[in-house]
Amino acid sequence: MPGLQEGRVEESLAFLQKTSSKNGQSVFDHFVDVVQQILEERPNQAVDLLETSYLVKRSKGRSDSGYEIEPAQPFPVEDAKQGLKNLLGKPEVKLDAETGEPLEDAAVNEYECEDIMGNAALFSLVGAGLGESEVYRIALAARRLGEDAQHGVASLRFFGKFFGRAADYFVFEATLREPPATIGEAAEKDGIPVEQGTGPNAASYFVCTELASGPFTRLPDVRPGQIKVARRLKRFLTGCLDSEVSAYPVFPGKEAEYLRAQIARIAATTLVCPAGAFQASEEGALEKVEGFAAPPASELASIESWAHRSAHLKKQGRTVVWRKEPEEGAEEIPPTPEEAEEGPGALATLDKDASVEGGPAWGILRSSINPAVKHQVAGVRSNLWPGAYAVARGGVFASLYIGWGVKHAPFVPMPPPVPAEEYAQELLESVELPPKPQPPPVEEAEAGDGEDAE
Known part of the structure; x- marks a missing residue:
């Protein structure tokens, strides 16, 4: 736009603010009215500026009956003017409150x-x-x-x-x-x-x-x-x-x-992947195999061709079972059922997963059952967590979950705790009366109770 080149912004704004209509309105004022009309009515086809401009000019001033038309809730005109200046003019430079120098834009994070x-x-x-x-x-x-x-x-x-x-x-x-x-x-x-x-x-x-x-x-x-x-x-x-x-x-x-x-x-x-996509490093971390290419969809149509990317989450709430070391000189305590639990580790294939309601833990997904179709996509669907999917084609694979965060398993509410006993000892029934309390000791006669003093 030749009128908005660098160094000519002020000149362009001055030209738009010149009076150019019979009623004393400038192009800049008319643009402000157009922006205000769009923000008030928010039409679906807001890009039809010519039609919107015509509606603004038609509704400006008096109606057909001769009465002034006042909007019920007028949008602040100053905001519309500022928005138009930001659109046509240079962006406002933020200054440091202490030094008054322009602030540098925050560096974009690389990821x-x-x-x-x-x-x-x-x-x-x-x-x-x-x-x-x-x-x-x-x-x-x-x-x-x-x-x-x-x-x-x-x-x-x-x-x-x-x-x-x-x-x-x-x-x-x-x-x-x-x-x-x-x-x-x-x-x-x-x-x-x-x-x-x-x-x-x-x-x-x-x-x-x-x-x-x-x-x-x-x-x-x-x-x-x-x-x-x-x-x-x-x-x-x-x-x-x-x-x-x-x-x-x-x-x-x-x-x-x-x-x-x-x-x-x-x-x-x-969180699964095609078998062979990852390998364990010397430190135990998983590393993606360079140059890995997933097998065709016909081979991925079996749960043996898929593997977990993380270790099994034990009942202890950890992937690695933790045991407390015995004190020095004390006998070793046998492990609890939680401490003795063993489960599949990372990169274990899906066929080792436990069944769900008597059926397989995973279902097979394919983009087409016609073997003649090229570039097919294969995937698996979890029956234990409905909404969990994984797909693969070539060397690209991904996992996704969309659901309520509820596991497909029978819900057995935990029973309430056993009520505590009211007394530490047993209550014994008895018809005997409690012992009669002893009377208080007889006190010496107070002064004035005996003979009159002289």
Whole structure:
């Protein structure tokens, strides 16, 4: 636009503010009226500026009856003028309150993110995932989260969507550049330490309820006791992280901690990949195999071709069983059933999972049953956690969860605790009267009770 080149902005604004109509109105004033009309009525086709401009000129001044037309709730004109100046003029430079110098824009955080839109296309081919418009908003929200330097995200992926009664949670799994603050080496009452940076706390999770502009909240690390209690509960989420978890047994935390415990359970069970995609390093961490290419869909149509990416979450609430070391000189205590539990480790294939309601733990998904179709997509669906899916094609694979955060298992409420005895000793029935109390000792006669004193 030649009229808005650098150095000619003031000249362009002056030209627009010149009076150019019979009623003394300028083009700038008319633009302000157009913007005000759009903000007041908010029409669906707001881009039709010519029609909107005509409506503004027609409704300006008097009506057909000759009476003045006053809007019921006029939008502030100054805001419209400022918006128009921001559109046509240079952006306002923010100054430091102390030095008066212009503030530098915050540096954009560099991070890695999965192809959210590409993975959504793979999920749609097997009949899973979310709508295209919602996935696009999720991708924009992930970009906003990753570029924010305050969060310090190193890698990011979309974990899934949890339905709630009042609002839904959009969960993003991330690894941070700097490890988060620890929550204590032995924070549980029974002395079971929390796994820091490994197991259920290997990744950090951010949630938001509004993709467009809602704030991101980092969920706290999960504790073993929270996982143990969450397994005894079966309830829907409310959509408010600060709400109380009204249930029995009493959950040690609010909904933010409960949601985090459910995420840990779902991730440990449903985060899968094609077998052979990862390998264990010397330190025990999983590393992606370079140049891995998933087998064709015909071979991935079996649960033996899929493997878990994390170790089994034990009943103790940890992926690695913890045992208290005996004191020096004391005899070794035999392990409890929780301490003696053994489960499949990382990279275990899905055929080793326990059955669900007498059936398989996983179902097979394919984009087409016609073997002649090329570039097919294969996937698996969890029967234990409805809403958990995984797909793969070529060297690309992804996992996703969309559901209520409720496990497909019979719910057996925990019985209430045994009532405490009212007395420590047994009550004995008796018809005997209690012993008669002894009378108080006879006191000496007070002065004045005997003979009169002289």
